[in-house]
Amino acid sequence: MSVKQLINPANIFGVGLRSPHYSYLEQSPKTEVGWLEIISENYFRTKGKPRLVLENLRSQFPISCHGVSLSIASYEEFDLKYLHDLKMFYDEIDPFLISDHLCFTGKKLNNLHNLLPFAYNHENLHHLKNRIDQVQSILGRQLAFENLSAYFDYNSSSMTEWEFISELTKSTDCHLLLDLNNVFVNSHNHQFSPIDFLSMIDFNRVKEIHMAGYSIRENFYFDSHSNPLYPEVIALYESVLSKKKNIPVLFEWDENIPPFEVLEAQIIKLKTIWSKAID
Amino acid sequence: MNQKDFNDILIEVISNRSATMDLIASYIKNSPHLTALRAIEVYQEDYQARLTEALKNTYRASYFLLGDREFKHLAKDYISSYPSQSSDLDDYGFDMELFLKSHQLGKEYPFLSSMIHFEWTFRNIFHKKWDIGLAGSEIEKAIMDDKPIYLVNSLCFLQYDFLISKLYFLKDNNSDYQNPIEYENKEFIIMYKKNEIVLIKTFSQNQWQFLKIITAPTSFSKLIQEGETLVTKNELQDIFHFLNINSLLKY
Numbered sequence: 001m002s003v004k005q006l007i008n009p010a011n012i013f014g015v016g017l018r019s020p021h022y023s024y025l026e027q028s029p030k031t032e033v034g035w036l037e038i039i040s041e042n043y044f045r046t047k048g049k050p051r052l053v054l055e056n057l058r059s060q061f062p063i064s065c066h067g068v069s070l071s072i073a074s075y076e077e078f079d080l081k082y083l084h085d086l087k088m089f090y091d092e093i094d095p096f097l098i099s100d101h102l103c104f105t106g107k108k109l110n111n112l113h114n115l116l117p118f119a120y121n122h123e124n125l126h127h128l129k130n131r132i133d134q135v136q137s138i139l140g141r142q143l144a145f146e147n148l149s150a151y152f153d154y155n156s157s158s159m160t161e162w163e164f165i166s167e168l169t170k171s172t173d174c175h176l177l178l179d180l181n182n183v184f185v186n187s188h189n190h191q192f193s194p195i196d197f198l199s200m201i202d203f204n205r206v207k208e209i210h211m212a213g214y215s216i217r218e219n220f221y222f223d224s225h226s227n228p229l230y231p232e233v234i235a236l237y238e239s240v241l242s243k244k245k246n247i248p249v250l251f252e253w254d255e256n257i258p259p260f261e262v263l264e265a266q267i268i269k270l271k272t273i274w275s276k277a278i279d
Numbered sequence: 280m281n282q283k284d285f286n287d288i289l290i291e292v293i294s295n296r297s298a299t300m301d302l303i304a305s306y307i308k309n310s311p312h313l314t315a316l317r318a319i320e321v322y323q324e325d326y327q328a329r330l331t332e333a334l335k336n337t338y339r340a341s342y343f344l345l346g347d348r349e350f351k352h353l354a355k356d357y358i359s360s361y362p363s364q365s366s367d368l369d370d371y372g373f374d375m376e377l378f379l380k381s382h383q384l385g386k387e388y389p390f391l392s393s394m395i396h397f398e399w400t401f402r403n404i405f406h407k408k409w410d411i412g413l414a415g416s417e418i419e420k421a422i423m424d425d426k427p428i429y430l431v432n433s434l435c436f437l438q439y440d441f442l443i444s445k446l447y448f449l450k451d452n453n454s455d456y457q458n459p460i461e462y463e464n465k466e467f468i469i470m471y472k473k474n475e476i477v478l479i480k481t482f483s484q485n486q487w488q489f490l491k492i493i494t495a496p497t498s499f500s501k502l503i504q505e506g507e508t509l510v511t512k513n514e515l516q517d518i519f520h521f522l523n524i525n526s527l528l529k530y
Contacts, residue, residue: 048406107287110364113333113363220313
């Protein structure tokens with residue numbers, strides 16, 4: 001069992017660990033990357049190579065565990081076996097942060113593996129408060145929840161996404177994983193100002209930032225994690241830096257995953273922006 | 280409609296493309312870039328793509344052998360019959376072998392069901408903890424002392440009516456695919472792990488049956504007695520050499 005690694009304040013930039021990079025990282029290369037985020041569900045039940053690779057890497061890098069199947073906004077009971085296995089995994093890996101998404105993903109017997117939005121209203125605020133309290137109690141840890149890229153909003157939404165998130169994080173003592181790419185994608189698709197979104201966020205609650213490159217489909221933006229960072233998303237990060245500078249930042253790439261060096265180039269770009277901001 | 284009921288219908292609409300799409304759309308805001316109906320389609324497309332990709336990742340050789348169009352056709356039919364019931368997308372595809380029994384492609388390509396079984400087993404061994412056997416000198420001592428020896432558990436026995444390993448490796452070697460290949464022959468395989476890599480070795484039916492004896496702890500003298508009609512002395516030496524260099528034995 002290796003010792004838990006903590007984020008180096010001088011290198012707050014990480015990338016999502018993906019299997020095509022295993023062999024590169026196993027050679028312990030000198031890297032600009034300061035920490036790694038894993039998808040919890042890809043590791044928590046396997047006893048094979050992915051788990052071994054993770055065990056080796058966690059002695060070199062701080063690890064953040066990001067889930068995709070908690071389905072916090074579902075109206076079904078929690079899958080207690082899933083939560084039990086997650087808890088065991090977190091206890092073993094001891095990540096510096098655990099997180100999932102503000103969404104529902106389907107039902108236990110029909111998991112769509114899609115991150116689906118819900119209406120931003122008081123009914124769901126109350127429901128999510130209870131669910132978050134329950135899951136944080138079962139896991140014995142605080143969670144961070146990621147704002148979603150959603151391709152529709154509900155007629156029954158009575159508040160904005162940022163008002164909902166602000167209320168929710170205040171009332172549940174959970175953290176926020178702020179995905180700037182999602183904010184930008186949503187702002188384009190649903191026609192709002194991303195700056196309005198960021199102005200409502202309590203940055204003391206933000207424990208991790210996600211950044212990625214979206215793709216353009218027809219005339220809407222799709223959160224595909226398939227491109228380098230767009231200038232508009234970098235501009236949002238600069239706006240965040242004017243409020244708080246030490247939040248760990250993750251760059252993610254999930255479609256047609258390029259060599260690790262391509263991800264590192266994005267990290268170097270972000271580091272340069274960050275360095276200027278802290279001078 | 281409350282959120283709970285809406286969720287149930289939306290899940291059905293996305294996974295089954297049912298006719299209630301208009302009902303769901305009436306609860307959704309149209310935006311300048313995405314109409315309500317188009318937004319639902321985006322989720323439907325994403326759902327299909329995600330599950331198809333998961334099947335492609337698990338069944339790489341089947342994908343190669345069927346080609347993109349036929350594999351996607353198979354995946355589409357499978358997805359509409361078998362929703363995912365796991366939190367891990369990597370678990371998706373467990374029922375494919377069963378599904379093929381009644382699918383046209385299963386009848387058209389008789390080897391396909393065996394290939395699916397092979398690839399799902401490969402996936403299982405990949406995720407299994409590597410059970411490392413003892414070093415050769417320790418095994419030699421156990422044999423000398425006639426202690427019960429047995430095979431590690433990150434290993435499995437497979438038998439097919441087709442040369443599945445030959446078909447499986449075609450995906451890595453395009454050139455062989457240009458020529459017709461003979462694959463209608465029985466095959467006896469051991470799939471095992473070494474240094475976290477999943478490997479396979481083919482055996483004759485007798486050698487394979489001999490090896491099966493050691494799935495339960497068996498002393499060397501009893502093994503020789505039970506296996507004398509199955510393998511020759513030379514074959515026995517070869518088998519033990521294979522087991523030793525791959526650390527597949529315990530006692």
